[in-house]
Amino acid sequence: METDVLIIGGGPAGLAAAIETATRGLDVTIVDESSSLGGQLCQQTQLIRPLPSVYQPMRGFELAKVLTEQINDFTVGTLLNHRVIGLYADGSVGLSDEEKVFPVKAKKIVVATGAAEQAVAFPKWTLPGIITIGAAQTLVNRDFVMPGKEAVIVGSSDFALDVASQLLEVGVEVKGIVEKNPAAAAREKEKTDALIGRGIPFYFNSFIKEARGNGQVEEIDIEVNGEILTVSADVVCIDGGRSPILDSFYQLGCSFGYQKELGGWIPQYNRQFKTDRENVFLAGNAAGISQQGALLLTGMIAGISICEDLQTIRSGEAEEIRDALWEELKLSEYKDVWEGRTKHIEKFSSPVLKDQFIS
């Protein structure tokens, strides 16, 4: 199989890159290991904001639909339920549908593999019923399944508090939100206030001492100010933050740098969202954890840069659009994330890790 642009990951960033490239006449193929496009947007029922100026504010699943519809009018091939499993010697990407393996020869590759949630370990954290906060949201909004009756949430990011509200809306009792710091991690204070207003207890300076249960979680001990509070819970949601998914970058041989504000180790890339490997671009959370609107912008920048390379757009025009998108990116992401990204780009020519595997 041959294609102009192979996009690995059909989430917001991958779709944004697909729109930019497909609408400028390129033949685009998107590969995604799940059974639908949209990535994690599909189960986001909260309002996503800010979004790039071309989009109205809308809920995540609506945005997934809007993005998917935009590529329908163009030559975009979608390989759902397919995974990238490696590279061939000639640079073709090896895809698998779990039965066969076949090569795809692409002129340009965009790696938009997104991020993975991280765990917060405590004794017996592996008990069934202890899941990531994202898994809880997926169960409720995608699978339409109650994850349990009584939930405790460990962590208090904006996302965790969004999901806490969504759990409440379907009738899960949220027994408490456990935060190791003295204040909620959520940047939007009204989310914390709304939950406090609904009588949800926040346990600050606290952590999970232990989970217990026979074959599945039944109760947990929360250490609050040196005292142990035992709470019955049949679901515990862990909000441990996210880190970029790097597997494809290892396989492609990209260099890496460490940028705490962007989620840790990420590939080195430049203003074009191009890595140091020939023809390999990246976008989205894989290029550093940020907000949904910013992820779209990174995909758009990568897409424009590919069009420039493949000469479906004039160089001057590409530069102009890219500058405008970078300006918008600056306004769309949190200041510390933006500063981390700027620092990261400056290090493009002097990567920390080259030809090494991060274990």
Place this chain on the structure above:
Amino acid sequence: MHIENHPILGKQLQEPVTFYFNDQPYKAYTQQSVAAALMANGVKKFGLSRKLVQSRGLFCSRGRCCSCYMTVNGEDHVRTCMTKVEEGMSVYPNLEDPEVRREKHGD
């Protein structure tokens, strides 16, 4: 428990299916993953860990952590969070490492 009427997304559960866990029939809906279908029926323990032999179940629901491995339609180590439930599907817990060299694989 299935969410029959979602506060934002409405009534989404349309096509019911029957699947089997340990040969017992359970009700689920076509768009659900096998893992979610089990949890809707109160099954959270999907198997045992290989070394410490502790209970394991769904964790990330993204196909990355492999905590939800089960045997589905005779195939071992299937990520049940990434597999959609189907009519008549037969699911068994993942209690030990699969036997890789079996007769049916010609070895």
